[in-house]
Amino acid sequence: MSPPAKTHLHTDISDNQAPSRETRTSYIEAVRMLGAVVVGIGTAGWVRIRDMLAPEPGSLAEKLNVRGFISRRSLDPQQGVSQISIEEAVSRDDIHVAFICTENVLHEDNVSAFLQAGKHVCVEYPMTTNYKAAVELWDLAQKKGVILHEEHIELLTEDYKALRREVEGKILQEGTLHFTGGALKPGFGFPAFSGIARLTWLVELFGELSVTVATMEEDPANNYSKMTAKLLTSDNRPLTWIEERGPGLPRAKNINFHFDSCTLTQIPPAPRGNVGLFMQDLIHFSAKLEGQVSVEELRREKIRVLHCLQLAERIQQLC
Numbered sequence: 664m665s666p667p668a669k670t671h672l673h674t675d676i677s678d679n680q681a682p683s684r685e686t687r688t689s690y691i692e693a694v695r696m697l698g699a700v701v702v703g704i705g706t707a708g709w710v711r712i713r714d715m716l717a718p719e720p721g722s723l724a725e726k727l728n729v730r731g732f733i734s735r736r737s738l739d740p741q742q743g744v745s746q747i748s749i750e751e752a753v754s755r756d757d758i759h760v761a762f763i764c765t766e767n768v769l770h771e772d773n774v775s776a777f778l779q780a781g782k783h784v785c786v787e788y789p790m791t792t793n794y795k796a797a798v799e800l801w802d803l804a805q806k807k808g809v810i811l812h813e814e815h816i817e818l819l820t821e822d823y824k825a826l827r828r829e830v831e832g833k834i835l836q837e838g839t840l841h842f843t844g845g846a847l848k849p850g851f852g853f854p855a856f857s858g859i860a861r862l863t864w865l866v867e868l869f870g871e872l873s874v875t876v877a878t879m880e881e882d883p884a885n886n887y888s889k890m891t892a893k894l895l896t897s898d899n900r901p902l903t904w905i906e907e908r909g910p911g912l913p914r915a916k917n918i919n920f921h922f923d924s925c926t927l928t929q930i931p932p933a934p935r936g937n938v939g940l941f942m943q944d945l946i947h948f949s950a951k952l953e954g955q956v957s958v959e960e961l962r963r964e965k966i967r968v969l970h971c972l973q974l975a976e977r978i979q980q981l982c
């Protein structure tokens with residue numbers, strides 16, 4: 664299924680012919696031609712609904728029209744949007760897009776159901792909790808001719824952009840990224856998958872990686888876990904990724920990157936951007952739906968996503 668033909672809201676309405684409110688509403692209706700559903704009403708699902716109800720003005724996200732949500736619970740309307748069943752969502756012709764915002768272990772089945780039905784899918788990271796399933800989902804998306812997008816808001820943060828600017832042009836000798844955070848609820852999978860955002864930072868900053876050693880300390884009675892993965896860059900430079908979680912641990916990323924010229928021990932402070940992270944992701948996803956993201960960029964993203972999932976799986980095996 665391909666997205667509907669474009670209409671040009673902003674070029675069709677000239678300044679000296681201001682449209683009536685009704686005309687403008689019908690224009691907006693006409694361009695909002697991609698019906699969407701949100702699956703899973705937690706933090707992320709709630710934000711997805713909010714962002715589609717109030718998209719960034721003038722952005723491609725205005726093309727999305729949220730038509731319902733799906734939940735295992737029986738819920739009242741959320742932000743004015745009604746609950747529908749998954750059976751209804753996959754069979755309706757006016758629903759073209761699904762946002763999968765459940766716990767990680769449920770992503771695979773939900774993504775698969777919507778791709779099978781020929782719907783575009785935006786899935787919150789990580790796409791799956793195993794590599795093989797992600798490859799199969801990508802093959803399925805290709806077969807069905809639809810977009811499969813994995814959200815990676817960590818790459819859209821001002822922190823990340825500032826760090827990237829700092830790292831640019833420097834030659835890494837060795838480094839550590841140590842993440843701490845509160846205990847995760849059940850269903851978020853092995854830490855190498857639930858923490859894929861950190862791994863994605865390392866891959867985007869330092870290129871393709873391999874795993875040499877990985878260990879896991881666990882204290883289930885206290886909901887504590889610490890995963891340590893030893894990685895190597897393609898130049899054989901060592902990188903250590905630590906993912907430590909337990910009740911009361913502050914949410915923080917501690918870095919220690921040694922370069923040929925200097926050492927970086929802090930993520931450079933950066934003010935928040937004006938556009939929310941999920942909104943930025945929504946606009947990027949919408950651009951993909953509109954065919955406005957180049958084939959080369961889509962290919963690079965797919966390679967990076969699959970590489971990270973493969974590394975996560977290798978870490979899990981070694982642990």
Ligand code: NAD
Nearest residue numbers: 702703704705706707708736764765766767787788789848
């Ligand atoms: P969440 O715990 O808020 O929600 C996860 C799931 O739990 C949802 O399916 C939701 O329907 C269900 N749920 C929530 N409250 C419930 C309740 N009271 N009873 C029964 N079920 C309930 O998790 P989240 O933060 O929304 O994460 C969802 C996905 O988004 C994950 O894949 C995560 O990795 C991803 N993600 C989240 C964020 C974020 O900032 N929250 C950022 C990036 C990616």
